[in-house]
Amino acid sequence: MRWTIGDVTITKVTEMEQPLPLSGLLPAATVEALAPHSHWLAPHFIDDAGMTSLSIHALIIESDGLRILVDTCVGDREVPGIPGFRGDPTFPDRLAAAGHPVESIDIVCCTHLHFDHVGWNTRPEGDRQVPTFPNARYLFCRTEHDHWMSVTDDGYASTIADTVAPIMDAGLADLIEPDHVLTSSVRFVPTHGHSPGHMSVLIESDGERALITGDATHHPVQWAEPSWGMAADWDGAMGIATRERMRAEFSGEDTLVIGTHYAAPSAGHIVAVDGGWQFRAQV
Ligand SMILES: [Zn+2]
Numbered sequence: 001m002r003w004t005i006g007d008v009t010i011t012k013v014t015e016m017e018q019p020l021p022l023s024g025l026l027p028a029a030t031v032e033a034l035a036p037h038s039h040w041l042a043p044h045f046i047d048d049a050g051m052t053s054l055s056i057h058a059l060i061i062e063s064d065g066l067r068i069l070v071d072t073c074v075g076d077r078e079v080p081g082i083p084g085f086r087g088d089p090t091f092p093d094r095l096a097a098a099g100h101p102v103e104s105i106d107i108v109c110c111t112h113l114h115f116d117h118v119g120w121n122t123r124p125e126g127d128r129q130v131p132t133f134p135n136a137r138y139l140f141c142r143t144e145h146d147h148w149m150s151v152t153d154d155g156y157a158s159t160i161a162d163t164v165a166p167i168m169d170a171g172l173a174d175l176i177e178p179d180h181v182l183t184s185s186v187r188f189v190p191t192h193g194h195s196p197g198h199m200s201v202l203i204e205s206d207g208e209r210a211l212i213t214g215d216a217t218h219h220p221v222q223w224a225e226p227s228w229g230m231a232a233d234w235d236g237a238m239g240i241a242t243r244e245r246m247r248a249e250f251s252g253e254d255t256l257v258i259g260t261h262y263a264a265p266s267a268g269h270i271v272a273v274d275g276g277w278q279f280r281a282q283v
Contacts, residue, residue, distance in 0.1 A: 003256060003267060006205025007063075008185050010212075010258065012266060013098050014057040015073035015091045015120075022052045025218050028228040037221055040278045044263055045220050052219060053263040056087075056116050059212055060100050061203065064183040067100060068107040069133065070201055070212055071260060072163075075119020080158040087119050092132065102133050107182065109139040111214030111260065112195040113148050114156035114232070118163040129166045138167045141188075142175040144197025156232050157195075191216040191246060193239030194230060200246070210256040210267075216242055218261045220279035223247055223270045247277065256282065 001012040022029040031050040038046055046052055061068040074087030088094075092102050110117050121138060122129040131138075145164070148157040167173045178190035178199045185205040192198050194215045201212040216239070217223065218230050226243035229236045250257060251270040257279070258267040268281040 001264065001266065003210065003258070005203045005208045005210045005256065006185065008203050008205045008210075009062045010203065010210065011060045011062075011098055011100065012057050012258075013060065013091075013094050013100070014055060015088050015094075016056050017263065018054040018056070019051055020054055021050050022046060022219060022221070023050065025052070025054065025230060026222070026228045027231055028225070029219070029221060033225075034221065037224055037278075040273075040280070041221060044265060044281050044283075045279075054218070054261050055263050055266060056261065057266070058091075058095070058120075059201075059258065059260070060095075060098070060105075061186055061201070063185045063203070063205070066106045066183060067104055068109065068182060068186065069100075069105045069136070070109055071111055071117040071214070072108060072120035072132070074116050075121070075159070075163065076123050077119070077159065077162060079115050091120055092123075103135055105133040105136045107139060108133050108136045109182075109188075109199075109201070111200065111212070112198045113140065113144050113160055113164060114195065114215065115159045115163075116156075117215070117260075118157075118159060121163045122166050129162045131167060131170055131172055136172065138173045139176050139180065139182075140164065140173055141178050141197035141199050143178065143192075144195060144199075145175055147196040191242045193233060193235050193237075193242040195234050198242075208256075209254055210258055211246075211250050212258050212260060213246075214260050216246060217259060220259065220262060220268070220281075223251075223257075223279045224277045251277070
């Protein structure tokens with residue numbers, strides 16, 4: 001799956017898709033609460049039983065001659081606290097098949113440091129974890145990094161010792177501010193709440209615009225119901241305020257919104273309809 005924004009291209013490479021009841025992700029999203037939204041969420045984002053598909057994918061941005069990988073999925077290791085759950089070991093092959101072998105990546109960035117966004121930063125080699133992308137600089141938000149390194153309960157950031165610390169030790173990481181500019185067309189925007197230093201990625205080129213959400217939202221229904229937080233949000237009130245601000249700034253046909261966990265087609269527009277809001281998938 002590939003999008004063109006001016007002279008920038010964005011390619012989605014999926015690691016896995018997990019079917020689950022949406023209320024397992026967003027506790028407020030019961031079948032009853034979803035009913036008023038089901039007509040516009042179907043067929044891509046919800047079925048009649050309130051089931052959705054949580055897509056875990058990476059996005060590769062090509063801009064100014066650089067290849068920028070946004071979020072690195074779960075990775076080749078079991079996630080602590082989730083017995084039997086691990087990423088797909090063929091993910092690097094999928095990157096290569098999409099035209100982006102691991103050696104070709106110039107920049108790796110993580111919207112935040114939860115386990116499903118940092119996994120392929122590293123890969124196991126013997127009893128060590130080594131960088132998967134040997135020629136890349138890795139960008140982490142300083143606030144996000146310092147927070148998770150300072151707490152004893154690392155929650156969803158449960159793999160950082162294996163996925164972030166080895167990158168720091170290898171000297172491949174840069175700690176950045178959440179409004180860091182990557183290229184003439186690509187920059188981060190701070191969207192804290194789901195985690196302390198969460199960032200989204202904004203692409204602007206030739207009058208066209210796209211936003212990669214990260215986990216500021218997990219599902220398109222949150223554009224209509226920004227108060228529906230995700231169970232693991234670090235600061236729920238901040239997450240709500242962030243979604244309301246993002247909706248004000250990025251609604252309309254001018255901005256293609258690409259969800260980091262949205263099921264295929266994974267992108268669309270936030271539109272005002274009959275005094276409310278919907279997300280219109282771009283198919
Ligand atoms: Zn996530």
